[in-house]
Amino acid sequence: MDLILNYIEWDVDPTLITIFGREIRYYGLLFALSFLLGVKMSEKVFAKEGIDMKKLDKLFIYIMVSTVVGARLGHCFFYDFEAYMEEPITILYIWEGGLASHGATIGIFIGLLIYERKIMPGKLMWILDRVTLPVALSCFLIRLGNLFNHEILGEQTEMPWAFIFKRSYEEIVPRHPAQLYESLCYLIVFIMLYKGYWNWGWAKQKGKLFGILMSGIFSVRFLIEFVKLKQTDAEAEMLGNIGLNMGHVLSIPAILIGIYFIIKSNKNEAVSA
Numbered sequence: 062m063d064l065i066l067n068y069i070e071w072d073v074d075p076t077l078i079t080i081f082g083r084e085i086r087y088y089g090l091l092f093a094l095s096f097l098l099g100v101k102m103s104e105k106v107f108a109k110e111g112i113d114m115k116k117l118d119k120l121f122i123y124i125m126v127s128t129v130v131g132a133r134l135g136h137c138f139f140y141d142f143e144a145y146m147e148e149p150i151t152i153l154y155i156w157e158g159g160l161a162s163h164g165a166t167i168g169i170f171i172g173l174l175i176y177e178r179k180i181m182p183g184k185l186m187w188i189l190d191r192v193t194l195p196v197a198l199s200c201f202l203i204r205l206g207n208l209f210n211h212e213i214l215g216e217q218t219e220m221p222w223a224f225i226f227k228r229s230y231e232e233i234v235p236r237h238p239a240q241l242y243e244s245l246c247y248l249i250v251f252i253m254l255y256k257g258y259w260n261w262g263w264a265k266q267k268g269k270l271f272g273i274l275m276s277g278i279f280s281v282r283f284l285i286e287f288v289k290l291k292q293t294d295a296e297a298e299m300l301g302n303i304g305l306n307m308g309h310v311l312s313i314p315a316i317l318i319g320i321y322f323i324i325k326s327n328k329n330e331a332v333s334a
Contacts, residue, residue, distance in 0.1 A: 068235045072227040088206035095202040099195025127172025135164010163311040190270040197251035204244035215239035239289040250277040269326035276319025279312040
């Protein structure tokens with residue numbers, strides 16, 4: 062990484078090491094690390110609250126499967142529906158890239174609904190609040206992985222902190238490091254949730270942690286969409302027609318859901334007080 066004039070030249074190889082002809086990428090390592098750290102954090106939460114650890118093992122299996130399936134289907138249906146419908150088999154070609162965070166969110170929620178009914182009946186809100194810590198940390202690490210992958214780029218800019226992504230398939234010009242913006246903001250959300258659970262008593266306010274996760278993560282996503290390079294021509298056309306793209310539209314209900322649960326948790330706290 063070098064400074065060129067006022068810009069940062071980002072020329073980091075996405076591949077950390079090659080073993081027996083197989084590339085080990087920073088993105089894959091950070092993705093795996095997000096699950097590993099998520100399990101470790103959740104072990105402490107489950108131990109603190111006296112929950113059987115066997116339930117935690119099953120929880121992360123549900124989360125892993127629902128994350129990947131939801132993220133892939135979200136990308137296919139929200140961002141390039143016509144192309145995938147022409148060749149539906151390509152939906153399975155996950156190694157070619159194409160995962161959507163909004164789809165992952167929907168997938169995780171469905172996975173947790175199934176988990177709650179089968180493993181912890183009547184505990185849906187408890188589960189949603191407790192998974193906020195690993196989810197927020199995963200958002201931070203995965204967007205950091207996107208930085209190493211030279212993807213999720215921003216629009217061209219002359220800001221002094223602009224990045225020149227030397228290994229990108231896009232035009233090599235100074236751009237907003239949109240993935241880095243998101244990553245750092247998600248780290249802030251994670252720190253808030255971590256402190257909220259362990260130090261500020263938010264775990265006692267049913268729905269508050271979940272509400273802050275949803276409103277925090279997707280407010281960041283909504284704002285950064287304005288400087289992010291559009292993924293498809295259809296998305297660029299949508300932005301031109303209504304001033305919002307698919308990322309904006311999908312973020313709005315998530316933000317509103319988050320605000321609803323924050324308000325509800327505060328009202329419940331006031332009543333109990």
